[in-house]
Amino acid sequence: MKLDITKGIQKKGVDIAFDLVDSWGEDRWNGDTIAYIRPVSFSGTYMLADETVIVRGTARALIQSPCARCLEPAQTAVCAQVEEAFVRDKGDGTPVEEDQYTYTGHVLELDDAVRTALLLELPSRILCKEDCRGLCARCGANLNVNECSCQKDLPARNPFSALASLLNEDEEV
Ligand SMILES: [Zn+2]
Ligand SMILES: [Zn+2]
Numbered sequence: 001m002k003l004d005i006t007k008g009i010q011k012k013g014v015d016i017a018f019d020l021v022d023s024w025g026e027d028r029w030n031g032d033t034i035a036y037i038r039p040v041s042f043s044g045t046y047m048l049a050d051e052t053v054i055v056r057g058t059a060r061a062l063i064q065s066p067c068a069r070c071l072e073p074a075q076t077a078v079c080a081q082v083e084e085a086f087v088r089d090k091g092d093g094t095p096v097e098e099d100q101y102t103y104t105g106h107v108l109e110l111d112d113a114v115r116t117a118l119l120l121e122l123p124s125r126i127l128c129k130e131d132c133r134g135l136c137a138r139c140g141a142n143l144n145v146n147e148c149s150c151q152k153d154l155p156a157r158n159p160f161s162a163l164a165s166l167l168n169e170d171e172e173v
Contacts, residue, residue: 001020001114005107013047018057022040022042033066056082060080069132101113
């Protein structure tokens with residue numbers, strides 16, 4: 001995602017609107033492969049303060065990742081506010097802080113800043129649906145699709161059911 005700042009260089013100190021769209025492929029997040037299944041959009045304004053470019057905008061993406069419970073594809077729409085400064089890399093060896101975004105010439109490369117902001121907005125667990133029932137811990141069946149027989153085989157763990165059967169026996173006497 002590249003931003004041409006030629007206009008801003010000609011009009012320093014003035015907010016200039018931009019509206020960018022870019023198609024991204026796959027990415028890694030929390031040990032999973034995620035995919036940007038719609039073009040990522042980023043719109044806002046930028047301004048040159050001396051040679052530093054201040055970029056402010058809103059990024060939007062639709063991300064697909066495996067559901068944290070059942071591993072089926074799950075989709076999440078994310079929206080992130082981005083506000084970053086890009087300093088000009090003069091290319092003459094002037095040191096720049098390590099985590100500082102830089103640019104050369106007339107073009108800013110925004111991918112890192114936008115990606116970082118979007119991934120920060122992702123929930124810690126992405127689910128296919130709020131009440132996803134996940135996989136059976138014994139047979140691995142997807143419990144959203146069908147009930148496996150493992151649950152029925154399990155002896156009743158509820159102490160009250162044992163008590164209830166005792167009471168029933170008493171009644172029979
Ligand atoms: Zn799920
Ligand atoms: Zn099962």
